Amino acid sequence: MCFYNQKRFSCGDWSWTSFAHRCNYEYRTGETCGMRLVNVTEFETTQCRLCEKIDTKLRRRSAETERLSRWRREGGTLVASMERSHKLITELDKEIRQLQWEREERRNALNSR
Known part of the structure; x- marks a missing residue:
């Protein structure tokens, strides 16, 4: 103690x-x-390391989604860029889910003690 x-x-x-x-x-x-x-x-007035990473990736995903929808509105002449952007959004979704899982595992581990 x-x-x-x-x-x-x-x-x-x-x-x-x-x-x-x-x-x-x-x-x-x-x-x-x-x-x-x-x-x-x-x-502390700040968030923990995991929450900061999640927020950063969510902002990046939001910007990429906005960019993709703007390209679609303006006429899809940048097909390769649109495909790359879609893959990036998918990868960001995967990373966000992983970080959220880590955060929940940490909280569950602390609550079970």
Whole structure:
């Protein structure tokens, strides 16, 4: 039951930060007992790393979708570019799903403890 500081992000996720102080159960110098308790929670206005990556990919996907629909409206003379854009959107969808899965797995792992 050693105490650590915690960082809580605006998206609801959290992470451990610095070691705060040792409990009475660990008698060896420089060692911790392995059980972590929250000492102080620091609130961040930013999102966690995974949420930032997801937001970035969603913005990129949105821009690519807008570009593709503009090319279709203006007349599809850029067929190769349209195909490449469609493949990029598909790849971004796959990456977004993977990141969302990682975020849910992390949250489920933390909730099951």
